[in-house]
Amino acid sequence: xxxxxxxxxxxxxxxxxxxxxxxxxxPEPLMILIFIGIAGGLMSSIPAAFxxxxxxxxxxxxxxxxxxxxxxxxxxxxxxxxxxxxxxxEIWKSLAALFILKRLSHFNEPADALIYSMTIALGFATFENxxxxxxxxxxxxxxxxxxxxxxxxxxxxxxxxxxxxxxYIKGGSYFAVMVPYVTAAALLHALYNYILFTVDSxxxxxxxxxxxxxxxxxxxxxxxxxxxxxxxxxxx
Numbered sequence: 001x002x003x004x005x006x007x008x009x010x011x012x013x014x015x016x017x018x019x020x021x022x023x024x025x026x027p028e029p030l031m032i033l034i035f036i037g038i039a040g041g042l043m044s045s046i047p048a049a050f051x052x053x054x055x056x057x058x059x060x061x062x063x064x065x066x067x068x069x070x071x072x073x074x075x076x077x078x079x080x081x082x083x084x085x086x087x088x089x090e091i092w093k094s095l096a097a098l099f100i101l102k103r104l105s106h107f108n109e110p111a112d113a114l115i116y117s118m119t120i121a122l123g124f125a126t127f128e129n130x131x132x133x134x135x136x137x138x139x140x141x142x143x144x145x146x147x148x149x150x151x152x153x154x155x156x157x158x159x160x161x162x163x164x165x166x167x168y169i170k171g172g173s174y175f176a177v178m179v180p181y182v183t184a185a186a187l188l189h190a191l192y193n194y195i196l197f198t199v200d201s202x203x204x205x206x207x208x209x210x211x212x213x214x215x216x217x218x219x220x221x222x223x224x225x226x227x228x229x230x231x232x233x234x235x236x
Contacts, residue, residue, distance in 0.1 A: 001134070003138070004133045011129060011141065011149065012122060012123075015145075015150075016033075016034070016122060018220075019153065019223075022111070023111065023227065025230040026109055026232035029106065034119075036119060036120065036123075037126075038123050040096040040097060041096075041124045041125075041127050042123070043099070044089075044093045044096040044123075044124050045092075045124045048092040048093075048124075051084075052089075055084045055088070056081065059077040059081050061077065061081045075198060078197045082193040082194035082197060083186075086187060086192075087186040089124070089186075090155060090185045090189055093124050093152075093159075094159045094162075094178060094182050097117045097156070097160070097163065098174055098178070100116065100120070101113060101117075102174070107167070109230045109231055109232060110168055110226040111230060113161070113164040113226075114161070114164070114219070117159065117163060118156045118160065121152040121153050121155065122152065125152040128144075128152075129148075143205075146212070147205070147208045148212070149212075150213060150215065151215055154215030154216035154217075154219040155215060157222055158182075158184055158188075158215075158219075159181040159182045162178035162180075163178065188211070192211050192212070195208065195211075196208060
């Protein structure tokens with residue numbers, strides 16, 4: 001079991017480094033960033049997992065790595081479940097990020113919303129990885145580290161932009177601003193899930209990688225743009 005936690009920790013560290021290296025002009029304290037990633041991950045993953053389990057039970061959806069239900073789920077149920085998971089997880093992650101960031105004095109430049117949101121999503125994915133790896137093995141962790149983890153992190157950048165706009169453009173009015181961003185992230189998440197559920201496994205993996213890295217590429221692009229408008233840039 002120790003190898004599982006060590007391996008999951010390595011995956012977390014690699015992705016955290018990829019996020020943190022963008023924070024050039026006023027880097028967040030690393031220990032605070034790690035703490036918030038863990039705290040936000042717990043705050044969001046526990047209720048999301050509980051509600052996902054209820055939805056899976058109601059719709060008779062089994063985990064893809066288990067023998068699962070006696071009969072395959074209907075495509076309509078898989079669509080419902082994909083949509084539920086997409087909205088459920090993105091809503092909980094964004095609420096955890098908003099709850100923390102509204103109270104965080106270190107949130108003092110536009111890029112910080114993305115830095116912290118992506119780290120919270122990384123924490124969320126890490127706790128998911130522990131569960132999935134214990135049930136599906138280290139091979140599944142490697143697979144998720146190049147699919148589900150960049151997906152979670154990249155989608156967080158989408159609604160993280162909503163948090164940035166809420167603070168710096170709308171003067172602290174967050175919820176109305178965030179709705180379309182959370183919705184967009186949730187729909188992309190649902191699409192990813194539905195493809196994994198319904199498309200042939202080898203082909204679905206290729207699509208999953210394409211979606212995940214397209215999302216993370218977009219996230220890093222927006223993060224780079226926001227870093228360059230940091231009020232601390234002139235002090236470099």
